[in-house]
Amino acid sequence: EVVPTVPTVRWTAPDVEDAEIVVEPDGGEPWSVAVDTDTPDGAFTTMVLGLKAAHAYTLTVQARTTDGVRSSEPLALTTGPPPTELPRITVEATDPDAMHRGYVITGLLNPPAAVILDSDGDYVWWYQPATLSGVVRTIVSHDGQSILLGGVNLDFAESAPILRVRYDGLELGTLDIPHRHHDFTELPDGTVAALTDDGRTVEGVEVRGDRLVELSPDGTLRTVYSVWTDHEFSPEDAGWTGPGGIIGWPHANYVEYRAADDSYNVSFLHLDGIAHIDRGTGEQRWFLGGADSTLTDAEGSAAFFDGQHGLQQLDDSLIVFVNGAGATDSRAVEVSIDPEAGRATPTWSYWPDPSLGSPVLGDVHRFDDGNTLVTFSFAGEIHEVTPDGVPIWTLSSELGGALSFVRFAERLQP
Missing domain, CATH: 2.120.10.30 (TolB, C-terminal domain)
Structure with missing residues (x-):
């Protein structure tokens, strides 16, 4: 079972002190998701929640490291639609x-x-x-x-x-x-x-x-x-x-x-x-x-x-x-x-x-x-x-x- 409104973002970076994922909905106001950086190997995984079904978004990782702030390339995605049998x-x-x-x-x-x-x-x-x-x-x-x-x-x-x-x-x-x-x-x-x-x-x-x-x-x-x-x-x-x-x-x-x-x-x-x-x-x-x-x-x-x-x-x-x-x-x-x-x-x-x-x-x-x-x-x-x-x-x-x-x-x- 896959829920097509819940993307999982995986990324790596050394010496991360804190990080967030910036979520930009198409035509809407952006918001950010905090990332749990308490991992020993510099590999991070975060589920992004609250995305509307069948909507376009851009996700960008921003991390503060010992070398300064680093940003990923923007990732564009479109969430899937809800099942047709769910009520409108x-x-x-x-x-x-x-x-x-x-x-x-x-x-x-x-x-x-x-x-x-x-x-x-x-x-x-x-x-x-x-x-x-x-x-x-x-x-x-x-x-x-x-x-x-x-x-x-x-x-x-x-x-x-x-x-x-x-x-x-x-x-x-x-x-x-x-x-x-x-x-x-x-x-x-x-x-x-x-x-x-x-x-x-x-x-x-x-x-x-x-x-x-x-x-x-x-x-x-x-x-x-x-x-x-x-x-x-x-x-x-x-x-x-x-x-x-x-x-x-x-x-x-x-x-x-x-x-x-x-x-x-x-x-x-x-x-x-x-x-x-x-x-x-x-x-x-x-x-x-x-x-x-x-x-x-x-x-x-x-x-x-x-x-x-x-x-x-x-x-x-x-x-x-x-x-x-x-x-x-x-x-x-x-x-x-x-x-x-x-x-x-x-x-x-x-x-x-x-x-x-x-x-x-x-x-x-x-x-x-x-x-x-x-x-x-x-x-x-x-x-x-x-x-x-x-x-x-x-x-x-x-x-x-x-x-x-x-x-x-x-x-x-x-």
Whole structure:
């Protein structure tokens, strides 16, 4: 597999102190890519990331050596086109100065693919796995050297591996976490946290609950949390019936790691709530939403969500993608939280106009300036909106091009 937007530049020079590759797009502004010069033999290799598909570029190596600055001859190249089966992407920017430029890292359900798009809606990277029926999560590894991607596994299969792929398309291997499903994330030390099934028999019926596990870089697998610890199965909470009459409950579908307090947030769809879990002890510190909520508003209500997926915890609030009970009432909401007081208060929401529906998936990302990226996965749209809820950038995938969870990166180069 070769990704024709990722050229590998190889060159040699003696006594190099530092170096960069200057990238000049045809008709665009140049930028530079730093080169790792920590090599003993004066031979250097760098993958250049972020190039648009089917575009012309000129690359020039500039190196500072003990003898002064040296430059290579310019290398002209044209990147290859994306596969024809990938959906066409369009972008509308109503306020280019206020929008955030960078890269959208996501997956496609049909055709199954992991993709990276730039702010103009151009494909800059893709990978089409032969073994997945859809890509639900795509992330860049913490060391910036590879991409991790995985499917959803709604059939309770024992094996649902996470694939690790290099930017040039070389598959580096798999992480096989038994009964993994939906979502995973990587911690700074390379540990991978994932949602898995946790089956129990309740009154003669097999019920698949959920647990959160960690796979460390040395291969050690440990359980962090099981939903059975704090929540009791009720037939009304059953999500769906799988193969052999197995009941799926409570449908964990999203996991976020927070380095600030070494904790996890896990969304449970059919509990209409989110668990905040201490990573070290496995204790559920609080639960937001639904009948099991430990936080309520001033009227004692915890009806904050009617089905939810993507989330992000801020300093004293959570922003959450709410799927909604109807066909076209998906939205993003922000809820302030005070766990010590047991209080939660809705403070912000974004309802698109015209309305959109994403009955599954969906994601959110809050920027430091208060703008919010809202992904309506099944509608194939991503909106960047201001704190006042005004859309300033919209990415749209053609009909049928459903998007999955989203990560945003200002740059790709390690």
